[in-house]
Amino acid sequence: MQGSEPGGPRRLERLWAVPVVLGALAGAVASWNSPPALVLIAVALVPWAVAGTRRTLPEWLAAVLAVGPPVVVTVLVDLNAVEFLVTSALSQFVGRRAGRGRVALAAVVGAAAPFVPAAVGWPFNEGAVYFAIGNLLAIVVGLLLAHTRTLAAELREVDARLTAARAQEDRTRLARDVHDLVAHSLTVVVLQIGGARRILRTDVDAAETALSQAELVCRESLDGVRDVVGLLRTDGDEPTRSWSLDHLVATYRDAGVEVSLVVDTDVEALPVLARGTLFRVVQEALANAARYRLPGTPVRVRIADDDGVLVGTVENERPLDGPVPSTGGYGLPGLREQVERAGGTVVSGPDGDSWLVACRLPVVADHSGAAIR
Known part of the structure; x- marks a missing residue:
């Protein structure tokens, strides 16, 4: 059958290798005296072999090769375990895309295929009933597989959106943190420098004190910005910040x-x-x-x-x-x-x-x- 994306759904699909191999071996044993049947069994394995190499065949061709030859084998040698190849193929066919038309087609083929030998003259085999039920159950498994694949794709999409949202939130938080630090500090610095400019000619010592305070605020702001930017480089806790309202108010009082x-x-x-x-x-x-x-x-x-x-x-x-x-x-x-x-x-x-x-x-x-x- 066709290759599929890696991950959980693909691992589930690989489970079908068990009934495929067992069905092919049992069908070959039952058809040992019919060389054409052996050739048909080998042909039916081609889509599975191609899928194992992660290459793809046209979907219609893969379905025909996987289902047609086993049905012809049952016409040649009567109903036998080769029917498991049909069961696996139908499950895979529905599991690719679970559209209503595909499910209906698979259900018709799955229910009718086991009765083909009786239709062409072989004695009725009650095993056909069990194979028909098995085919329908396999289609249900295929539907679950398709649903699993859909959920996996949706989860990948949601995860990608969440990752982008987290990145945007981090950028916004970083911008907000830098804004808060710089806005507060620059306001205080502007007030200090403005005060120093007004008293520079009349009180040099006071002007120097104001400029020293402005320098201190700038250094504290720079340290704060470095802490915030440091969040981009570490997965640890957010750097400890001073949340002292007394200190915050004191910086404005010092600025006048x-x-x-x-x-x-x-x-x-x-x-x-x-x-x-x-x-x-x-x-x-x-x-x-x-x-x-x-x-x-x-x-x-x-x-x-x-x-x-x-x-x-x-x-x-x-x-x-x-x-x-x-x-x-x-x-x-x-x-x-x-x-x-x-x-x-x-x-x-x-x-x-x-x-x-x-x-x-x-x-x-x-x-x-x-x-x-």
């Missing part, structure tokens, strides 16, 4: 941004997923607030536990006619996807004269006294 931080829950006791997600939201919101807030006004950060739901808000006064934070790219929209994967929500937008970013994450955290830093 007034930030108040109120924590009404034990952040250190939060699950890693909730703590990391909360930190990323506050980090992005602070970067936007530092850029778009009304000059000279504070930024207010509050973390609380609302009956098992972690709530984080970042609020700042906004100029009524000034620019608003971007809604594209990998900023808050990207974080929204991350928060939703954690089962939470994040919203951002105007709230009266303020701009508010509010995040809610479903986690149970231990309560602690309010800490204002």
Whole structure:
């Protein structure tokens, strides 16, 4: 028969070599006194031999060669074990493509072939009934084989799509991580350098301190980017990052941004997923607030536990006619996807004269006294 793709379905097909070989040997023994029958048995083995070399014959030719000669053998020497060649061929024929027409044709041939000897004058052999039932059962096996082949192809396709989706997710996560690191750091650096430029002529020491702080933030950002890029080269755990809100807020305070931080829950006791997600939201919101807030006004950060739901808000006064934070790219929209994967929500937008970013994450955290830093 025709060659097929490697894998499970092909291994199942190879099982038919057993009845083919046994049927050919038994048929040859029963037909030993009929040289034409022996030749026909050899011809019937040709499609199987070709399939064993992973070459292909035209499907119609393979079917005719596999089924026709054994039927003629039963006409010459009566019904015998050579009928197993027909059984195997029908199963393979249906197993290639299980169309209704193919199944119907195989069923007709399988049911009729064992009765051909009786039709041409040989005494009726009750074994024909058993062979007919066996042929129909073999067709059912062929249908299962076709279904297995279809499922295998679908699984390969799904696996390929999942692999592509995982690769896209990894690229998106990497882009989002780099964006978050760089956006926060560059915001702080711009503030530090801007402050240093304004006081450079009047207070050299303060300007030098601001520039030193900007350099430190740049180095921390560079280390963070290296950690993120390092994920592309290792299958290990994600590099440990500092999720300290105190440190995050301190970098903005050092840059001249007034930030108040109120924590009404034990952040250190939060699950890693909730703590990391909360930190990323506050980090992005602070970067936007530092850029778009009304000059000279504070930024207010509050973390609380609302009956098992972690709530984080970042609020700042906004100029009524000034620019608003971007809604594209990998900023808050990207974080929204991350928060939703954690089962939470994040919203951002105007709230009266303020701009508010509010995040809610479903986690149970231990309560602690309010800490204002």
